Amino acid sequence: MANCTDLYGNTLSTGSQAAAEAYNTGLHRLLAAQVDMVAPFEHAIALDSRFALAHVGLARALLNVNDGPGARKAIEQARSLVQGCTAREQSHVHALGLLVAGNSAEAYPAIRAHVDSYPRDAMVAQTCSSIFGLIGFSGLPGREAEMLAFNAGLLPHYGEDDWWCLSQYAFALCETGNLDKADQVIDRSLALNPDNANGAHIRAHIWYETGEARAGTDYLTDWLTGYGRSGVMHGHLSWHAALWALEQGDTARMWQIVDADVAPGAALGLPINVLTDTASILFRAEIAGERVAPERWRQVSAYASRFYPKCSNAFIDMHAALAHAMAGEAEPLREIIENPAGPAADLVPDVALACREIGAQNWAQAAHHLTRCMADHARIGGSRAQRDLLEHALLTCLLKQDRTDEARHLLALRRPILAQSAAWQQLPVQL
Template structure:
């Protein structure tokens, strides 16, 4: 009798022990818990011929930032999967992503889930704001993400992972009440699902519920392994809550313990984007960010993102270079930015330079064009509030207070009652 995984998909391994390790790896990976790479490694040590075990190992290794090992694992998976249609399709989708073809990977994922909707490791690649749809650079990506999870959800029933993915899609399309309701069910089924805790924090942010958000996340983070992929980003959420609650001491503790370079153990894209965002949002709120912090971050960005191409990272790298006074690094991004939203990155980079020089009129000139399609740059609505607040702050610096208030009220009403902007006081 062929073995099947937790989601009912037939597996090529005949080893029940390998299957059990694989299921554990899938559960840990989907819940953004620490230990997925180790579980998948045990699966392939038990059965070296287990193609999807190697593919899972590659997925988990990528999320630790070990790209050479991930590519080696997917190469092994590709070779082993050649005689099995589902395995080959499963492996091909991730191989495309690892080879630098996200658009091709997206097409392969969407084709694969038509035949295998419960193949969660493949389906996962197009979920989340950091997935292949979220980073597509296209207008309307939130609606597409919701359509994608709407189509998959009926196949998963009472599954904690899919519920958390659907809840995020609802949150990013403004349906926060439905999002929170579904997230609570997901967390009840798996309280250690870091994705659900993360997306609940987003929904609470969209509701403007600072006290509840801080209390929930502070409690949930207790015991969450600092090596887990979302630890640094959840620390950013804690820092952001503290900033909005006028608690700078707690904000800096969160930044220095889990967000900034040297403290965070997550992926470089999260370290860069989260740190740049909290630094500039802190400055706009009236706090002082030491020049050494910006310089360290600029050096980090230059090390991990020396070439352009990942627009969300490039936008934040440009901010770090502008604030550190690294003109050559900034100019490279402003002149050569490629990727899914490179045209917008070039405009934002020039605006960051103008902001650093306090040339508010020039900064406004670039941001006005960008604000109509910020979703193309990637990230969640909470993350793109960096741009919303920067735009409003520039208007305030130019004395356009009424227009600044109008922008918040129409574009981000959740921030309107008490915007974290010193210039608004």
């Protein structure tokens, strides 16, 4: 058997150097969220059908293009091929197999144990490193600090010249408020690999948190020209661009981006991004004074019902509740209120009830429900930028009750960067 290794020096049990090279191409594309991450793993399998980790890589890539059945088939094939593989590869297949099968409760301890033993197995470590990972969606208090600790713990094993590890560390720094250091780390990461879509995304978040709307707009406008629309991050990066267009008063540009690259029927990304990004930008547009056609809300509500008919993730359910409430769809909204499930499910009813009251313009009741879940809404998941949806909602409720001073104080206390933005300095609300 050839002496093959992955990008991080881990042994690969394949007799084909070409298959190993194809696997590494797929691994690179997956970590960087580049377009066409499926094909390299398929090519590796074509060169060596018994290459177990190529089947795992294919499963992970298929999940990124929303092919759950294909991913589960690929992971079962990997499981059938582990005999004769190294201990690391067997652990790799087991841990990621639990994840692909949807067994997050068992996957998380298996993955953490694997990373403790094999910290340079980036394919596995990646599942805990981001806000949409197992820590990010754990629903537990302190998730942001835990992500920072996890990514900081990886640094000694990857060094200062690994673009992937640096980018994940930068995001964890950003989400815990260490913006100066995050800025330095992401610049280092992007200098090593400027084509990293995850890195471009993190760069955008840091500029969002520092209020650099023009710099962010210019960067994303240029960066997206070289990134295919089928890239898993394309729609979400477009959402960031749309947010900045709205903040800068260029609503024509905002709608152009939404209709081309964010909304259902246009975006090619994962359903979680299509739903949450569209619901978020529509709500922000409304409170900024833009007229949002009712059909837009009905479209997002229908999309949520199609892809997420049952509760399972508080971050998704928050946005689905908003879409249903704004569209006047009482039954799917009732389902979310009465049957929350998954991590942070205890926060979902109040968020959904607040959305219902906002849809009915019952501002005091909505503010009551929002206040009950604001103390630790980080447990819901997503980034600070995404959870600003809740901050905007509560501010809107206060302003609608002429509680302007309270709204100003709350904004300055909870999200001072928003208080400095052009969109909120005059505290406009048109909903």
